[in-house]
Amino acid sequence: MALNLHLLRLFATVVRTGSFSRAAEALRISQPAVSKGVRDFELQVGCRLLDRTSRGVVPTREGKALVRHAESLFAAERAAEDELLALRSLDSGSLRIGASTTIATYMVADYLGLFHRQFPGIELHLVIANTRGVADLMLAHEIDIALVEGPVEDKELRCEAWRTDVMGLIVGAQHRWASARSIDGVALKEETLIVREPGSGSREVVAQALIDAGIEPKTLEIGSTEAIKQAVAAGLGVSIVSTATVGDQLKLGRLKSVAIRDLAIERTLWQLKVPDRIDSPAARAFEKIIRQ
CATH class of the missing domain: 3.40.190.10 (Periplasmic binding protein-like II)
Structure with missing residues (x-):
């Protein structure tokens, strides 16, 4: 059984706040929507999760067990959001650059220096291989940037002219x-x-x-x-x-x-890209530097 995470969030918020009305306020939705969501969630899991009392709502034994897992899940979600925020601000993280031999040895050092001065919190890795080797690394998602000396005939890659x-x-x-x-x-x-x-x-x-x-x-x-x-x-x-x-x-x-x-x-020297792959913020920042 795959839990509906939206409904799980509604249920966990009700437990945390102690009432449907406060949960609705916290989630910025209507109280009827919260009540319906919790009822639908109880139907999904096949048991009652909340007891309605004069003092408010309290979780049942099953509800207490489930809310512990919910708290861990949403804590992991917040940690992921925090890490993504750090990466978006380029304060931390890593960037793996693959370059064919001549580019890596004689051309890329100045770009690495510029990037490091702007984003000192990003850990840089330079991987050196011949053109085909760099292409294979890019296809395997082992590098974020691929710079090569010749075009690559591969339907899974897009070649973009970089410099002459x-x-x-x-x-x-x-x-x-x-x-x-x-x-x-x-x-x-x-x-x-x-x-x-x-x-x-x-x-x-x-x-x-x-x-x-x-x-x-x-x-x-x-x-x-x-x-x-x-x-x-x-x-x-x-x-x-x-x-x-x-x-x-x-x-x-x-x-x-x-x-x-x-x-x-x-x-023409080339940059290889995987179509539809979402570049990391660090990769986009490095690409901006090498194309200035």
């Missing part, structure tokens, strides 16, 4: 192109191009741009942008990576940036 990222060619300081300001794209056919692992958004964007240009270089697969930069600096090949990832090595002179005259590669 420029991809650029990098070579080692001793490479034959190191002093060149630009090269022809076809020259890449003569080089080993170091690429990320399958599933990486950056790899897919670069691969598609090269296919469209009719360029098929030899490739060497390395699983992280940091490792790719080290490999390029060591002379193992060249790479096309997000320009946001190489500032430190360019300043140190270990890498050189070379323009490709006939091949401009830009990519």
Whole structure:
């Protein structure tokens, strides 16, 4: 038997106030509505819950047992309301952000700092995975925000454009192109191009741009942008990576940036969402920051 919680509330209020009239006043409804509600509730549970006396109404033995449970239930309800209020005011709670590797390593830190300064009571968690991994985490409801480097073909997700990222060619300081300001794209056919692992958004964007240009270089697969930069600096090949990832090595002179005259590669970075999912207040606040 599923209890009617509205009727349970009417009954518990009558017990708490000691009369139908005071319960009606507390609930801001008519006294006949309270009386009818309690009668309907007694019919539902199959026993008398209140004794009407000259001194007012008092609960029966069954009524006393039920009202104890009602008090616990409504206390839990108030606690839930209080917690939701705290979350709405962003004074406490947590936010889990999933980001693909390049975004997490080089782009998201400033946004996290802005959010933390505005909402220091929110505990932040950053989960790093490749694009497909972040998508899977979002579908599993294990993260609140999903930022990835490539669009995801999944009917259960909605992809929204977030920002544009420029991809650029990098070579080692001793490479034959190191002093060149630009090269022809076809020259890449003569080089080993170091690429990320399958599933990486950056790899897919670069691969598609090269296919469209009719360029098929030899490739060497390395699983992280940091490792790719080290490999390029060591002379193992060249790479096309997000320009946001190489500032430190360019300043140190270990890498050189070379323009490709006939091949401009830009990519859209994406935010993944689950349609009809209600975002938490913290997630909405973070989204506002990253889209400013």
